[in-house]
Amino acid sequence: MPNSLNPLEQIARRWQPSAAFVRRAALATVVMAVIIVVTGGAVRLSESGLGCETWPKCTSESLTPTADMGIHGLIEFGNRLLTYVLCAVVGLFIIAARARAPRRRSLTRLGWAQFWLVMSNAVIGGITVLTGLNPYIVSSHFLAATALLTVAVLSWIRASEGDDKPRDLVARPVRQLSWLLVLATAALTLIGTVVTGAGPHAGDARKVHRIPLDWQEITQLHVDFVYIVVGLSVALWFTLRAVKAPAAPRRLVLELFACLAFQGVIGYVQYFLHLPELIVGIHMFGSTLVWICVLRVFLSLRGRGPLPAVPAPAGEQAPAEAPEAATAV
Structure with missing residues (x-):
């Protein structure tokens, strides 16, 4: 009976989104994940990390910032509000993936994984405030946001391909090289969070506990891993050229080169200008682009077949998908 169906099932019976709509919804989650990383960095760089002095309220008596809290309260509270926008975008992707026929449980699971990562990161953000910007919690906050971005990119790629068993498009040693690239980039990101926790931008104008390491030495280690990532790329x-790999992976590696060059220039500029806030923020944005490019390169080296065909009513021919829908990224 229709009344016994859950809300997602009822929507699926009344709405059939196109494959292109599902892909766009998945891409929207990627964009929002990047925005969350960048705006989180803006909170720290503007010294607004404790703009709201407690959590989940902004003050012990008010859910929203008060006039005497100034711009710092507005920045911190604005970042909190973005969580609701992110939830709405992830919710749209979950609904679209669930309503699309044939049902692909892998996509809906990825959508729900994003939702729970958002919820967990909101809790980590609250703990960050309640612990007075503990640098280790701040670092875990960024890593959770990176995990969200990872799942969002995977959802975007999976929305463009089928559900066949993954099939390598290149020889195993080449895939292993791409694994090394992913691991090196992940290590680069992790070391970057340590630089953040030890560096001068604590997130608040008051004295805040920092990771007891020489941030300049950690920065040098970070630079060393940049060279490793560039070398692996x-x-x-x-x-890929030597083994005559498909054109798509080679093109994506060139896009990765462009992101690494951009990030490298920004990195040196921020270092020689003694870490101006705006340049550090751009560097954080660049780090998300590099991670997205690395994931796309890695995932482009395997195929999972075309998108599943839309089931046709009895006696009718199934409608053909647009060529773009069947192209794996």
């Missing part, structure tokens, strides 16, 4: 590109 160059090695992967030449290897």
Whole structure:
């Protein structure tokens, strides 16, 4: 009986989104995940980390910032409100993925994984405030946001391909090289969070506990891993050319080169200008682009077949998908 159906099932019976709509909804989650990372960095760089002095309220008596809290309260509270926008975008993707026929449980699971990552990161954000911007909690806050971005990118790619068993498009050693690239980039990101926790931008104008390490030495380690990532990217590109890999992965590696070059320039500029807030914020944005490019390169080296065909009513021919829908990213 229709009344016994859950809300998602009822929507699925009344609405059939196109494959392109599902892909756009998935891409929207990627965009929002990037925005969350950048705005979270803006909170820290503007010294607004404790703009709202408690959580989940902004003050012990008010849910919203008060006039005497100034711009810092507005920035911190505005970042909190973005969580609701992110939830709405993730919710749209879950609904679209669930309503699309044939039902793909892998996509809806990825959508729900994003939702729970958003919820967990909101809790970590609250703990960050309640612990007075403990640098280790701040670092875990950023890593949780990166995990959300990872799942969002995977959802975007999966929305463009089928559900066949993954099939390598290149030889296993080439796939292993791409694994090394992913691991090195993940290590680069992790070390970057340590630089954040030890560096001068604590997130608040008051004295805040920092990770007891020399941030300049950690920065040098961060730079060393940049060279490793660049070297692995160059090695992967030449290897893909040598084995005559499909054009898509080679193009994506060139896009990765562009992101790494942009990030490298910004990194040196911020270092020689003694970490101006705006440049550090741009560097954080660049880090999300590099991670997205690395994930796309890695996922482009395997295929999962075309998108499942839409089931046709009895006696009718199934409608053909647009060519774009069947192209794996």
